[in-house]
Amino acid sequence: MALLKIARMGHPILSSVADPVDDPTDPAILTLIENMFDTMLDAPGVGLAAPQVHVPLRVVVYYVPEGRATEAEEGGAGVDLSALINPVLTPLDADTDMAREACLSLPGMSGLVPRFKRIGVQALDLTGKPFAREVSGYHARLLQHECDHLDGILYPMRMDDLTSFGYNEELSLRESDTDDQASVDGPEEDMTGEVGAE
């Protein structure tokens, strides 16, 4: 087990576009993914992108906690630890919803972010095998957040209205925000409510 250092907002690697993985079967990629799983779970978070651990490659790890998955899609059972190599996301329609996101690279903060509700995902899995699927709800939001890291985009750059952005300790004083608390790659303890409109 190796825990990797997580870059915080302001570090140039978080605003850089990451490179595609040339050889997904390179053992170094599997080692990176295993270390990213360890780092994400230790943080704790539900997603982590390679640039967040100072590696400029298009690799994302995540899981969807039980109860966070949409009923229709995963039967509410969640999604096990997963890795995406060279992911490409495509919105399936123009529908968006709004929910609160946090990020391991902006510790202690959160904000309301609009995201597409339904997306197509094409990627290689951790064995280098290509796959494609459609995801929705929290799963779709999580992947949009993580894949944005591969293009140097942090969630505040996706916000329409920065008045909902701030430190959780201060925001928790505002009742109106507690209905839509949702964490993306942020700490588990922030995940106190429902993801936007499902």
Ligand code: ZN
């Ligand atoms: Zn993040």
